[in-house]
Amino acid sequence: MDYIEMHAHMVSRTTDDYTQMALMGCAAITEPAFWAGWDRSTADGFDDYFRQLTEFEPKRAARFGIQHYTWLCLNPKEGEERDLARAVVQRIPKYLDHANVLGIGEIGLNRVTRNEIETFKDHVALALEHNQMILIHTPHLEDKHKGTRAIIQALQSFPNMDPARVSIDHAEEHTIEMILDNGFWTGLTLYPQTKVSVARAVDIIEMHGADRVYVDSACDWGHSVPAAVPQFVMEMRRRGHADALARKIVWDNPITFLGQCPKFKPPVSAHAV
Amino acid sequence: MSGTSRPKPLPAREAVDEYFIENRHRVLDVAAFLDRLDRSGGDWRSDYRMEALVRAIAVLAEPGAGRAQRIQMIFSDPTVEPKPKLDQKAARGAWDPASEKGA
Numbered sequence: 001m002d003y004i005e006m007h008a009h010m011v012s013r014t015t016d017d018y019t020q021m022a023l024m025g026c027a028a029i030t031e032p033a034f035w036a037g038w039d040r041s042t043a044d045g046f047d048d049y050f051r052q053l054t055e056f057e058p059k060r061a062a063r064f065g066i067q068h069y070t071w072l073c074l075n076p077k078e079g080e081e082r083d084l085a086r087a088v089v090q091r092i093p094k095y096l097d098h099a100n101v102l103g104i105g106e107i108g109l110n111r112v113t114r115n116e117i118e119t120f121k122d123h124v125a126l127a128l129e130h131n132q133m134i135l136i137h138t139p140h141l142e143d144k145h146k147g148t149r150a151i152i153q154a155l156q157s158f159p160n161m162d163p164a165r166v167s168i169d170h171a172e173e174h175t176i177e178m179i180l181d182n183g184f185w186t187g188l189t190l191y192p193q194t195k196v197s198v199a200r201a202v203d204i205i206e207m208h209g210a211d212r213v214y215v216d217s218a219c220d221w222g223h224s225v226p227a228a229v230p231q232f233v234m235e236m237r238r239r240g241h242a243d244a245l246a247r248k249i250v251w252d253n254p255i256t257f258l259g260q261c262p263k264f265k266p267p268v269s270a271h272a273v
Numbered sequence: 274m275s276g277t278s279r280p281k282p283l284p285a286r287e288a289v290d291e292y293f294i295e296n297r298h299r300v301l302d303v304a305a306f307l308d309r310l311d312r313s314g315g316d317w318r319s320d321y322r323m324e325a326l327v328r329a330i331a332v333l334a335e336p337g338a339g340r341a342q343r344i345q346m347i348f349s350d351p352t353v354e355p356k357p358k359l360d361q362k363a364a365r366g367a368w369d370p371a372s373e374k375g376a
Contacts, residue, residue: 080359111364113356141364145349174345199292200341209279238291241280 001243002269003229003250004258005029006187007106007135007169007216010057010068011049012036017219017226018064024230027267028067030258031057032106032135035077037221043087046074050091054098067267069258071105071135072096079110079119089122096130102261103127105135106169109147112139121154128158133261134166138175140194148175152182165260169216172196176208185257189218190228198228198235205236210245214253303330325367 002025010018010031021029031053040046053070061068072095074088095101104127109116127134139147151168155161163183171179171186172195179186188204189195196204201215217228225231229250236246251269258264282288310317317323329344350368360372 077362111356111359111361112350113359115358117355139364141366142348142350142368143364145346146352149353150355172345173342174349203282203341206280206282239283245280 001025001230001233001247001250002027002267003233004214004254004267005216005229006167006214006254007032007189007218008226009034009218009220010061011052012221013219013226015060018061018066021226022064022066024227026066026229027269028069028254029061030069030071030102030135032071032137033073033075034106034137034220035075039078039081040084043084043091046088047091050095054095054100058100067265069100069102069264070098071103072101073104073107073123074119075106076108076110076116076120076137076139079116080113082115082118085119085122089126092126093130096132099263102258102264103133103135106137107134108137108151109139110143112143112147112150117150117154120151121157124155124158124161128160136166136168138168138170140170144170144172145174148178152178152184155184156182167257170195170218171204173200173204176204176213180208180212185212185214185253188213188215190215190225190232191218192223192225194223198232201232202235202239202241205245205249206239210248210253212253212257214249214257321369321371322365322367 005021005026005028008029008031010029033049033053036049040049050072053072057070058068072092074085079085092104104123107120107123109120124134126132136151138144138151148168148171155163155166164185167185167187168179169187170189176186188201190198190201195218205213215229215232217226218224219226219228233246233250237243255266259266283291310323318327325347329347332340332343332347335343348367352373
């Protein structure tokens with residue numbers, strides 16, 4: 001089944017991963033800016049990273065027939081450093097006109113500190129000032145519930161924020177309800193250990209429905225699986241769910257959400273259901 | 274496909290037939306992990322992560338749905354106020370009540 005990978009950090013994946021994803025039916029990828037596993041020391045380092053995301057990575061993906069889009073920001077893992085965050089936020093606007101930039105992301109919180117919240121708000125203000133869509137990272141593990149609640153409160157402090165143009169990613173059993181009830185889109189991230197398994201993702205779909213929901217692999221430099229979205233489709237079939245429902249989650253919903261950005265060109269599916 | 278209808282889960286008997294073996298395996302893995310800790314001879318029960326894990330295991334035997342959500346909340350930070358500053362870069366999987374005393 002063709003699919004759109006809504007969250008993949010391809011700068012840390014191999015060319016073989018691109019090959020396998022293309023073979024599995026991946027037609028488009030959206031790649032949020034993220035933490036490299038170590039802290040960058042200067043805003044210049046982010047300039048190089050943003051050039052990689054907007055110039056180099058789209059060409060790399062195109063070799064495999066995959067559309068490549070991106071979201072730009074200083075990642076929540078680095079949000080504690082306010083001076084660096086301010087400097088990076090000032091540099092982002094010059095990249096926003098690139099053809100593959102969908103908006104601001106993945107912004108959010110890590111350990112839910114005061115500085116992280118201020119950095120998050122700076123990015124939201126930037127997005128709204130430039131009419132950009134927003135992709136949000138919610139914290140890991142024990143910080144997820146508290147952080148998701150704080151993120152929603154911070155977003156709602158902006159009167160002109162439209163939740164239909166915001167996706168709050170990495171939802172789990174204890175956070176999805178507050179995300180959907182407040183009008184946001186959400187993603188279920190399929191991770192081997194620290195987020196949801198494909199079985200739990202299908203459980204969540206069965207309990208909350210498939211509206212304003214997609215799944216993603218968030219594959220990066222850590223334990224993660226580029227084949228996670230096709231594995232989700234297999235789990236849907238194992239449960240006896242119709243391919244049309246799986247397709248809504250891995251294809252139709254991403255196109256509906258991303259289609260709010262005029263720069264997103266819906267890929268053509270070779271396997272329409 | 275559109276609309277808000279929720280897809281139905283497999284009938285219980287079919288779900289048991291399909292998923293019993295892999296979940297039997299998971300329960301045995303947890304049991305073996307606890308045995309391993311006992312064999313180590315150390316005090317693992319006072320570790321805040323293991324205290325949470327033992328509480329979570331008890332939820333497995335409770336009746337009614339919502340176990341996954343209840344277990345998620347056992348591991349979650351229940352506080353509301355932001356941390357005054359970054360304490361550590363990575364989450365550890367369970368909230369440490371002692372961390373609030375030093376904040």
